[in-house]
Amino acid sequence: MRFKRADLPGLLxxxxxxxxxxMILVASYDLWRHHGTPLLGFLSVNIAVGGGIIGxxxxxxxxxxxxxxxxxxxLAMAGGxxxxxxxxxxxxxxxxxxxxxxxxAFGLLNVAIIQxxxxxxxxxxxxxxxxxxxxxxxx
Numbered sequence: 565m566r567f568k569r570a571d572l573p574g575l576l577x578x579x580x581x582x583x584x585x586x587m588i589l590v591a592s593y594d595l596w597r598h599h600g601t602p603l604l605g606f607l608s609v610n611i612a613v614g615g616g617i618i619g620x621x622x623x624x625x626x627x628x629x630x631x632x633x634x635x636x637x638x639l640a641m642a643g644g645x646x647x648x649x650x651x652x653x654x655x656x657x658x659x660x661x662x663x664x665x666x667x668x669a670f671g672l673l674n675v676a677i678i679q680x681x682x683x684x685x686x687x688x689x690x691x692x693x694x695x696x697x698x699x700x701x702x703x
Contacts, residue, residue: 578619579619582612589611595607625681641669
């Protein structure tokens with residue numbers, strides 16, 4: 565399989581997204597003191613595998629608007645939570661609203677990506693398989 569220009573976003577996603585997500589996760593939950601424990605290795609491997617899978621299948625994502633919009637919203641809300649933690653306002657209603665908003669943005673990001681993968685990746689394969697089976701059944 566050859567690399568195409570459409571694979572460039574996937575390469576960026578596979579290399580940069582897991583690192584950024586890991587840093588956000590470690591900073592959000594203040595896991596810095598777990599240096600040298602298996603927790604950080606476990607988290608980094610799981611995040612890297614997820615980023616690699618998304619990067620590999622990103623060639624099937626045709627409409628990036630919803631995915632990128634929800635990613636920007638997620639990053640903004642995570643940054644807002646970090647700022648509120650640094651200022652000592654983590655227990656406020658606004659911080660809780662940002663955390664719930666981040667969950668919703670993360671869910672929307674997943675739905676946007678999975679929907680594109682199903683429509684542009686899996687559906688054409690199933691349609692071709694069905695057409696081939698119909699041709700073979702006819703003769």
